[in-house]
Amino acid sequence: xxxxxxxxxxxxxxxxxxxxxxxxxxxxxxxxxxxxxxxxxxxxxxxxxxxxxxxxxxxxxxxxxxxxxxxxxxxxxxxxxxxxxxxxxxxxxxxxxxxxxxxxxxxxxxxxxxxxxxxxxxxxxxxxxxxxxxxxxxxxxxxxxxxxxxxxxxxxxxxxxxxxxxxxxxxxxxxxxxxxxxxxxxxxxxxxxxxxxxxxxxxxxxxxxxxxxxxxxxxxxxxxxxxxxx
Numbered sequence: 566x567x568x569x570x571x572x573x574x575x576x577x578x579x580x581x582x583x584x585x586x587x588x589x590x591x592x593x594x595x596x597x598x599x600x601x602x603x604x605x606x607x608x609x610x611x612x613x614x615x616x617x618x619x620x621x622x623x624x625x626x627x628x629x630x631x632x633x634x635x636x637x638x639x640x641x642x643x644x645x646x647x648x649x650x651x652x653x654x655x656x657x658x659x660x661x662x663x664x665x666x667x668x669x670x671x672x673x674x675x676x677x678x679x680x681x682x683x684x685x686x687x688x689x690x691x692x693x694x695x696x697x698x699x700x701x702x703x704x705x706x707x708x709x710x711x712x713x714x715x716x717x718x719x720x721x722x723x724x725x726x727x728x729x730x731x732x733x734x735x736x737x738x739x740x741x742x743x744x745x746x747x748x749x750x751x752x753x754x755x756x757x758x759x760x761x762x763x764x765x766x767x768x769x770x771x772x773x774x775x776x777x778x779x780x781x782x783x784x785x786x787x788x789x790x791x792x793x794x795x
Contacts, residue, residue, distance in 0.1 A: 597677065599616055600616065600675050600676060600677050601613070601614060601615045601616050601620055601622075601657075601675075601676040602614045602616075602673070602674070602675055602676070603622055603634065603673070603674040603676065604664075604666070604671060604672070604673050604674075605628050605634040605637075605638065605671060605672045605674065606666035606667070606669055606670070606671035606672070607666075607669055608627060608628055608638075609625060609626060609627050609628055610622055610623065610624055610625065610626050610627075610628065610634070611624060611625075611666065611671075612624055613626075620657065620676060628672075633645070633646055633648075633659045633660075633661040633672075633674050634661060634672045634674050636661065637661035637662065637663050637672035637674070638663075638670055638671070638672050641663045641670065642663060643660070643661065643662055643663070644660070644661045645658070645659065645660040645661070646658075646659055647659075647734050647735075647738065648676075657676045657677060658676075658677040658738065659674055659675065659676050659677070660674070660675045660677070661673065661674040661675075662674075688705075688739055688740055688741040688742075689705060689739045689740060690704065690705060691703055691704045691705055692705060692708065692720055692727075692729060692731075692736075693729070694719075694720055694727020694728060694729050695727060695728045695729070696725070696726075696727055696728075701727060703720070703722050703727060705740060705741060705744075705754075706743075706754075706756065707722045707723065708720050708721065708722050708754055708757070709721050709722065709753070709754055709757035709773040709774060709775050709777065710751060710752060710753045710754060710757065710773055710777065710779060711733060711736060711744070711751070711752040711753075712750060712751055713732070713733045713749075713750045713751075714750065718730075718731060718732055718733060718736070721773075721775065721777065723775065724775050724776075733746075733750070733752060736752065737752060740752070743755050743756050745785070745788065745789065745792065746785055747771060747779060747780075747781045747782070747785045747789060748779065748780055748781060748782045748785065749782065751779050751780070753771055753773065753779060754773075755792060755793075757773050757774045757775070758771055758772070758773060758774070758793075759772045759773060759774045760772045761781075761789070761793065761795075764780075768780065768781065768782075768783070768786075769781035769786050769789065771789075
């Protein structure tokens with residue numbers, strides 16, 4: 566456990582630069598550049614750098630029960646979890662570490678973007694889906710999109726639907742980078758996108774090569790635009 570002797574309440578954002586430098590040095594060898602970083606102590610967040618992500622945290626905000634920071638502060642051990650998103654907030658993978666801020670217990674939480682995986686960990690090459698009483702292995706490159714509906718997960722290839730026991734959030738962490746979340750209920754293989762257009766309300770729609778139209782929520786619209794450069 567790391568201990569910082571400086572007063573955590575100094576500085577405009579709730580911590581001195583010296584304390585922040587110690588924390589970032591501790592995890593800087595592996596943390597991706599695009600990851601967000603939060604530090605909590607005394608039941609609230611004393612620092613947050615969101616790196617431009619739409620995460621509803623800020624210095625001074627209370628630590629919510631059940632959050633990674635709350636679990637680290639309570640259990641005093643390394644904690645990791647996948648954080649469910651919503652139509653407004655994308656999902657994130659978070660890892661928390663116990664620290665000491667001044668004289669009180671603290672937590673450093675790293676929030677990793679969707680699709681992040683440890684260096685050297687290869688994505689899966691196929692998914693095995695069920696059709697009636699058969700199990701069919703399908704190469705992920707042939708999958709157009711994946712859907713969560715009625716508490717089940719389905720993936721689609723060549724117009725065929727296959728069920729899987731894995732959830733969207735589980736699949737998002739192991740699939741290749743070509744799979745993007747575009748909605749709380751959909752992952753799409755960008756290699757299988759035929760066109761992107763607007764619907765009558767101005768929201769984006771994705772049409773896949775097998776003719777399916779999938780809605781794009783506002784949360785993921787900017788990322789999709791960035792991927793395709795429009």
